[in-house]
Amino acid sequence: xxxxxxxxxxxxxxxxxxxxxxxxxxxxxxxxxxxxxxxxxxxxxxxxxxxxxxxxxxxxxxxxxxxxxxxxxxxxxxxxxxxxxxx
Numbered sequence: 001x002x003x004x005x006x007x008x009x010x011x012x013x014x015x016x017x018x019x020x021x022x023x024x025x026x027x028x029x030x031x032x033x034x035x036x037x038x039x040x041x042x043x044x045x046x047x048x049x050x051x052x053x054x055x056x057x058x059x060x061x062x063x064x065x066x067x068x069x070x071x072x073x074x075x076x077x078x079x080x081x082x083x084x085x086x087x
Contacts, residue, residue, distance in 0.1 A: 001030055008033035016040045 006027055013023035018040065026036045 001027065005033055009036040012036050012040060016044065018043065 009026050009031060010023045012033060013020070013026070013036070022040075022043070023036075026039065031039065
């Protein structure tokens with residue numbers, strides 16, 4: 001194993017937030033930087049929780065029956081104030 005490969009493995013572990021013992025294990029096993037990257041990705045997946053999928057559809061929620069009115073744009077509000085003499 002070259003020093004460059006060892007540096008790559010150690011840096012990849014540091015970036016992934018893994019402890020030094022993980023990098024030491026990778027180096028002891030003679031993994032390349034690419035192999036270490038794959039192992040780190042596998043560790044990340046194993047350590048993460050289940051994926052959550054959420055969808056909010058129109059009509060869902062507390063005000064599902066409320067009348068929907070488009071918001072006035074800032075330009076429209078400013079124009080109304082200007083017409084009324086409120087600058």
